Amino acid sequence: MNKKSKKTFSKKELFSLFESGNYQKVISKIKQFTIEDISHEEQESILLDSYQKLAHNHFIAGDVTRAVRDIDSLLQIHTSQKYEIIKLKYLCYMEYFADAVVLGERLILSSDKKIKQEAIFLYQLALMYNGNHSLEGTLLKLLPKSQQNYILGFAALLQEDGVSALKYFESSNPRAKIEKNNLEALKMIIKGEKPKGDLSNIKPLYRLLLVGEEEGLVNTKNSRVVKEELKGQFANQNKNRAMENLLLLQEAIDAKIIAQNVANKEEKILLIYNNISLLVEKQKENQALHLFMQYKEDLINLIESATLFIIIKSHTQDQKSNRALIVFLTNYLKLYHQKIAPFQIDYILLFLLNYDESWAINLAHTYNREHFIFFVKELSVAKVYSTSLQEKFNGIAKRYTMTNSHLINVAAKSLELLDEKIEQFDNQTRENFVEQLGALIQLLRNSDKVHRKYQASFLNLLKALAFVVQTFPYDRDPQLYEILFDAIEYFVDYFGINRVKLPLDIKAFFVSFDKKESIRRRNKHPKHKNVFEFVDMMLNEEYFKAFRYDFKEEEYDALAIKNQCIKNLQNAKEDPFAPLVALKEDYYKSYVHQLVLDLIAKSIELQIGNTDEIIREILSKLTISFQDTMIQAGLIQSIKKYAKNDLRVALVILEYAIGSIEHNRREYLWYLKWLESYILLFNNHHLKRNSLFDDILNEFLKIQKKKKFKSMNAAYTRFLKLDTQ
Amino acid sequence: MIKKSPYEMLGLKDNFTFEDIKKAYRQKIRENPPEQNPQAFSEISDAYDILTNEEYFFKDAPKELYALAVDIKVDESPKRETSRYLKNIFEVPFQI
Numbered sequence: 001m002n003k004k005s006k007k008t009f010s011k012k013e014l015f016s017l018f019e020s021g022n023y024q025k026v027i028s029k030i031k032q033f034t035i036e037d038i039s040h041e042e043q044e045s046i047l048l049d050s051y052q053k054l055a056h057n058h059f060i061a062g063d064v065t066r067a068v069r070d071i072d073s074l075l076q077i078h079t080s081q082k083y084e085i086i087k088l089k090y091l092c093y094m095e096y097f098a099d100a101v102v103l104g105e106r107l108i109l110s111s112d113k114k115i116k117q118e119a120i121f122l123y124q125l126a127l128m129y130n131g132n133h134s135l136e137g138t139l140l141k142l143l144p145k146s147q148q149n150y151i152l153g154f155a156a157l158l159q160e161d162g163v164s165a166l167k168y169f170e171s172s173n174p175r176a177k178i179e180k181n182n183l184e185a186l187k188m189i190i191k192g193e194k195p196k197g198d199l200s201n202i203k204p205l206y207r208l209l210l211v212g213e214e215e216g217l218v219n220t221k222n223s224r225v226v227k228e229e230l231k232g233q234f235a236n237q238n239k240n241r242a243m244e245n246l247l248l249l250q251e252a253i254d255a256k257i258i259a260q261n262v263a264n265k266e267e268k269i270l271l272i273y274n275n276i277s278l279l280v281e282k283q284k285e286n287q288a289l290h291l292f293m294q295y296k297e298d299l300i301n302l303i304e305s306a307t308l309f310i311i312i313k314s315h316t317q318d319q320k321s322n323r324a325l326i327v328f329l330t331n332y333l334k335l336y337h338q339k340i341a342p343f344q345i346d347y348i349l350l351f352l353l354n355y356d357e358s359w360a361i362n363l364a365h366t367y368n369r370e371h372f373i374f375f376v377k378e379l380s381v382a383k384v385y386s387t388s389l390q391e392k393f394n395g396i397a398k399r400y401t402m403t404n405s406h407l408i409n410v411a412a413k414s415l416e417l418l419d420e421k422i423e424q425f426d427n428q429t430r431e432n433f434v435e436q437l438g439a440l441i442q443l444l445r446n447s448d449k450v451h452r453k454y455q456a457s458f459l460n461l462l463k464a465l466a467f468v469v470q471t472f473p474y475d476r477d478p479q480l481y482e483i484l485f486d487a488i489e490y491f492v493d494y495f496g497i498n499r500v501k502l503p504l505d506i507k508a509f510f511v512s513f514d515k516k517e518s519i520r521r522r523n524k525h526p527k528h529k530n531v532f533e534f535v536d537m538m539l540n541e542e543y544f545k546a547f548r549y550d551f552k553e554e555e556y557d558a559l560a561i562k563n564q565c566i567k568n569l570q571n572a573k574e575d576p577f578a579p580l581v582a583l584k585e586d587y588y589k590s591y592v593h594q595l596v597l598d599l600i601a602k603s604i605e606l607q608i609g610n611t612d613e614i615i616r617e618i619l620s621k622l623t624i625s626f627q628d629t630m631i632q633a634g635l636i637q638s639i640k641k642y643a644k645n646d647l648r649v650a651l652v653i654l655e656y657a658i659g660s661i662e663h664n665r666r667e668y669l670w671y672l673k674w675l676e677s678y679i680l681l682f683n684n685h686h687l688k689r690n691s692l693f694d695d696i697l698n699e700f701l702k703i704q705k706k707k708k709f710k711s712m713n714a715a716y717t718r719f720l721k722l723d724t725q
Numbered sequence: 726m727i728k729k730s731p732y733e734m735l736g737l738k739d740n741f742t743f744e745d746i747k748k749a750y751r752q753k754i755r756e757n758p759p760e761q762n763p764q765a766f767s768e769i770s771d772a773y774d775i776l777t778n779e780e781y782f783f784k785d786a787p788k789e790l791y792a793l794a795v796d797i798k799v800d801e802s803p804k805r806e807t808s809r810y811l812k813n814i815f816e817v818p819f820q821i
């Protein structure tokens with residue numbers, strides 16, 4: 001009978017299967033097929049390697065039974081101690097310690113030193129696990145010291161002598177870092193310490209014992225039992241640790257743990273409250289809000305809950321909870337209005353204003369918050385100025401409260417928001433609004449004994465008014481401008497505000513008022529050249545503000561400073577030029593140098609005190625000198641201007657300037673031009689020559705003779721004649 | 726930072742009115758005079774200020790988070806018998 005021959009399989013494909021890690025397929029192909037062009041040695045080698053690798057893979061995956069089966073199959077093909085030592089290891093893992101001891105007894109006689117040592121090591125451990133705790137000293141001595149100590153340590157541990165075990169483990173110093181980590185983990189387990197460091201690379205058993213993670217644990221019966229027992233313990237431990245953290249206010253936890261483990265309702269809600277606070281502290285406001293909403297019916301029983309809810313809502317954009325917030329705060333006020341301070345009621349009402357203005361006003365009526373009603377309701381509908389309104393306002397403004405201050409700021413903010421709608425107003429609405437603005441400004445102007453602490457909020461309101469009023473053309477509503485100007489002037493004097501520190505809107509308003517024309521720009525946004533400029537603009541609020549008006553704030557400030565200095569000088573104030581210090585940072589801007597010259601000129605014109613001293617004082621305030629390039633450039637131009645009004649001013653400044661230049665810096669063209677200007681001033685105005693003039697003339701001739709500046713040649717020739725006269 | 730609730734600091738429980746806050750404050754101050762217990766004195770004063778002085782309230786309360794006292798004892802986890810578990814599972818200590 002013809003026996004059916006085996007099908008063939010290519011060697012190339014077989015190697016390809018091996019390369020791609022399909023060891024099981026390699027084994028089955030060799031069993032089923034005849035492999036083409038393969039030698040017996042080659043086939044056996046690839047089969048052995050496949051079994052070994054397959055066994056290793058099964059072992060790594062925790063399936064030690066299959067790993068042992070693979071090694072057994074391998075040993076049927078080729079018996080070698082190299083593979084038997086692997087089987088010994090697997091048997092130990094499978095806790096087949098009796099079999100391990102039998103195999104180990106044979107392998108410890110191996111002539112291969114490496115195999116012998118490994119076998120002794122495993123054999124000793126297997127013996128111990130098999131219940132035989134007596135160690136064979138002669139065998140042990142054949143192992144490296146480190147392994148000896150390890151076995152001794154384990155022997156002590158299995159006899160529940162943790163102290164000795166730790167002592168031996170301390171002396172066991174494996175070279176490999178991974179083993180060092182394993183040993184550290186083992187010591188942590190014995191000491192009962194909290195796990196620390198990276199636990200990802202340590203033995204799965206140690207990881208299980210330390211943190212309850214079971215990944216990579218070998219799948220034996222005992223390991224399954226241990227795993228189940230430990231998992232329960234770890235779940236309990238994690239829960240307790242979480243609860244401890246919450247009680248110590250260190251970390252927010254899953255609210256389910258609180259709900260499941262705290263039976264007492266009162267305690268439960270206190271813990272929920274603390275948990276929400278911790279979430280807010282960690283800036284997890286959305287989670288905090290979710291939890292608050294879930295327990296709001298219980299949380300309202302805590303007097304602290306309103307503030308917590310308000311904090312959460314201030315930090316979230318959630319709209320869905322708005323209605324719940326209104327209901328919650330309404331009920332809260334019902335429950336606690338007698339327990340909390342009136343300003344706390346105001347605080348809640350202020351917050352509610354953002355959500356439902358009429359509801360907030362209703363509640364203000366319920367709890368008699370008159371000031372609140374005045375600012376939010378009465379003031380906003382007052383179209384006509386009345387003495388009763390004024391009396392009410394004066395009464396409120398006399399006594400400072402933070403709520404009132406906030407409410408004034410709210411009024412300012414609403415005015416600014418209304419500004420955007422003005423262009424859409426019909427005539428009637430516009431008229432009403434102007435009347436309303438007029439009534440409000442008049443109220444401010446006529447207010448009496450306003451508490452000083454209101455300075456910031458009043459200024460804020462005036463700023464908003466200045467901004468809004470400039471929306472209307474001056475010629476259409478000049479009265480509005482006039483009363484606002486009066487009101488601002490009144491408060492600037494009343495509070496003693498430094499004009500330079502006034503808000504931009506007010507400074508611009510002053511300019512509009514002076515020009516009798518609003519300088520506010522109509523288009524809201526500047527035209528941006530490119531995307532980068534646009535981004536800059538978006539990030540810079542000041543840029544936006546500055547674009548509102550057609551003027552330069554810094555120049556306005558400089559002018560205000562100059563006027564203040566002159567006023568101080570006229571009133572003989574001590575240190576009259578002190579305000580100049582505010583310009584120190586703008587030293588490099590040309591207008592500052594011009595301002596300094598103008599101020600010197602004005603001081604000389606006023607003929608107050610010693611002019612030299614005054615000039616020195618002004619210059620020293622800004623550490624400016626006449627030698628500075630910025631002054632050199634503009635001096636002659638300014639001198640010409642001053643000479644037209646008052647020749648004396650021009651001469652005094654020039655004399656001082658010329659005299660202040662150090663000798664080593666006098667041979668420059670700009671200096672010579674100063675000298676030329678001085679000589680020409682004298683000559684053109686037919687002034688009587690004096691010794692100073694002669695000195696200056698001589699100096700001019702001397703320098704020009706030496707330096708021979710082309711542009712000065714004509715003057716030189718002309719002045720030579722003058723010198724001989 | 727989470728602070729203790731000002732109401733709890735002053736020992737204010739369910740039945741009280743706004744007027745009772747002052748009484749509670751005086752009582753607590755008597756119990757904790759500054760020379761004996763400066764820390765407690767300062768905390769009590771802060772708590773009182775938050776509840777009665779609008780400047781303090783507006784400055785601090787809207788930003789502060791408060792904790793409420795909860796006195797719960799957490800069960801201790803049963804201690805694992807390490808050697809028992811190590812007896813049951815074989816682990817090859819050094820790599821083979």
